[in-house]
Amino acid sequence: MSDTHHISCDCGSVKLTMQGEPKVRGFCHCEDCRDLLKIPYHSVTAWESDQVTFTSGEQEAATFQHPTKRMQRIYCKHCGETLFNTNAMGWRIISQLLIRKCYNDELPEELKSKMHFFYDRRIVDIDDPLPKRP
Template sequence: MPLPHSLLCLCGAVNIKLNGQPEARANCHCLTCRDFYGTSMLSATAWLPEQVTVVGGRISTFSHPTKQLSRAFCPRCGDTVFGTNRFGMRVLPNSFVARATGGELPEEMRATMHLFYRHRTIDIQDELPKYLDGWDGQIYDGSSGKP
């Protein structure tokens, strides 16, 4: 399945164009992502800002009141089209991408790791590395993890 280059929000009013490949692909379990995106785990890709452009419609943004995060969404249907993290990367929820590909993610978009696994709300059974915190730290081995 090819990587989609054009993505539409739920109502079709906002069109996002992707260029190239994502810089990172992860399932994030941190409290910030769970709270900010309203999910128990954020499965997403991170892109350089110039690789994700709005080519149709207009977006509204919401900035987190205390953290360096923002979320861009369609003002008509409320669909989150991307977020911006503290590094300035554009974060595309995989659910947004999956809609454009008939419900299945292309291989180039699938998560390659879990981040902040110690903060998970559900256990995940897969073969991906599960970093207890960021990707440069300790990996969950089944006996460590939740304090």
């Protein structure tokens, strides 16, 4: 088990390092994630902004500011992959799917989801043993 994780985008131009334990790891069913990312629910690892640093290629990343919400998408200018998004608290939210891809399709145990949250706002029902929180 490691408390340092490394990820990169599809083309490898942008590399990030995450330090320590994520604040939250779970599945978010809120409408903001759907709106920002166009996905049915978000598999999140949420970090304080200073836990996530660019190892290389910071200048190759671009930021999209949502027109009405205090949320951003940070993506690679070359391959278009979203490296993380931010929420109103300024946390950096990294998809478990991106991490998985960077770890030979195996999400590290210490980053796996512990719950579903904002489950009352869902558009898909989930049949799994994890707790479902409003």
